[in-house]
Amino acid sequence: MPNYCQKIGGSEIITGNRVNLHDWGFVDRQSPNRHLFAIETQGAYIGNCTHGSETNEEVELGIQIYHDEYIGKGYGRDAITAMVNYLFNQKNIKRIWVKVKNIKVQKFFTDCGFTTCGYLVYDESCFVLMELMK
Numbered sequence: 352m353p354n355y356c357q358k359i360g361g362s363e364i365i366t367g368n369r370v371n372l373h374d375w376g377f378v379d380r381q382s383p384n385r386h387l388f389a390i391e392t393q394g395a396y397i398g399n400c401t402h403g404s405e406t407n408e409e410v411e412l413g414i415q416i417y418h419d420e421y422i423g424k425g426y427g428r429d430a431i432t433a434m435v436n437y438l439f440n441q442k443n444i445k446r447i448w449v450k451v452k453n454i455k456v457q458k459f460f461t462d463c464g465f466t467t468c469g470y471l472v473y474d475e476s477c478f479v480l481m482e483l484m485k
């Protein structure tokens with residue numbers, strides 16, 4: 352187990368069209384309210400999808416695809432769509448938001464239905480804040 356994670360249980364599987372999201376029951380020790388899901392397709396682990404704690408009916412969402420052969424081929428979009436459906440329909444979340452740093456990622460989330468809702472400057476970095484409402 353990576354030293355930045357802590358096992359807390361978990362066995363939930365969220366199913367998308369081309370990927371499955373496995374809740375391995377890990378939380379980030381630096382951000383204990385963050386839930387980590389492995390993105391898997393055809394038996395291959397290709398990345399992570401994360402969401403923050405379900406407070407005030409909103410969560411922050413994140414995604415990382417680790418292997419170039421899966422980038423730009425719809426796997427990330429499928430993972431986001433599956434996670435969004437899960438959060439809206441199973442967890443009764445009303446608002447999902449992301450913070451992005453570059454235009455390519457901003458376009459990705461725009462294509463997934465997110466809209467720009469603000470900006471954040473933090474540690475000399477500028478982020479675009481995007482949201483998706485139920």
